[in-house]
Amino acid sequence: MNQVTRERYLPPSDLPLPSLQPVLSTPRLALRPFTPDDAAEVQRLAGDRDVAATTRLIPHPYPDGLAEAFIRSLPEQYEHGKGATFAIALTDGALIGAISLAFHWEDQHAEMGYWVGKPYWNRGFCTEAARRILEFGFGPLKLSRVFANYLANNPASGRVLAKLGMRQEGCLRQHRLKNGRFEDLVLCGILAAEFPLARK
Template sequence: MLYQLAKHRILETERLVLRPITLEDAEDLFEYASDLENTIHTFPTHQSIEETNWVIANLFMAAPLGNFAIELKENGKMIGTCDLRINEGEKSAELAYAINKKYWGNGYAPEAAKKLLDLAFKDLKIERLWAKFSAANPASGRVMEKIGMTKEGVIRHSKNLRGDFVDQVVYSRIE
């Protein structure tokens, strides 16, 4: 499964290129990772460009397989990230994504997520794709619905976001 993932390091859709994340993406990533509105439901807000560089080097570059920058074909702007977190033993994968709020509402998240869903089922031969989101962020659930995922349920008080425990909604798709 990881071999297949390694073979598909760059993916393309009609409007997007999904590619490895590099230190050259730091400014674009910091642009949205430093904005609380963008990160409130997902991950700690970045406080400096140095922190963003650390995250890129230690998270995305240290284990690059399955981690993709979302880049606009039209201008090369990195507008987000999407990930497939593979569990080979279970033949499953977790899908995750984050998009710069300046690009919300344009269908980029479902476009990128659908490409990873196709990769997961067609090339990686997984049995189950799943994703979760903060219940306070229903827009993320709409992305999941658009790519054919089904709501499984709610895991109560399962994520600590800035000292508040939030419920997470789980969606999945099997093929």
């Protein structure tokens, strides 16, 4: 049975996801569902040229309406067990980025992705948010593995993954066409048994 068919026959009621997307807290952050009111700030932060340059999929310029469409798509993805995308917000409510898990339930693993607005770089927010997402994935969701990737020309993202205990598992050469250039994509992953908090 191929992957598409297997995913089709995993009803949402059989998945370990909470019926409502939770809010996940850290000392400095709240990881919460996006709301329509976040659209303008998503466009402002993700639309920064330097943010777009560090990601696989964020375009630059960032088109009008894209943030609204992105936010509208998220509840259905969660409801059908395809993914959980969280707004990264400071405890005072300020939106600073996004982090997500895209689920592959048939293999009991997920792909993690994230971005943080440039004004909030180099302050440990991305690592803090990602560690909380791994706790969520390896804890209540009982995932066996979480993987992530980053453009080789963005070593800062690689350092975030290394701090989480992720191991480099390979490199896809010239895998992503970004701004007219082919970029290498570095693959990293971590198993539940390798994540200390997963065993608590």
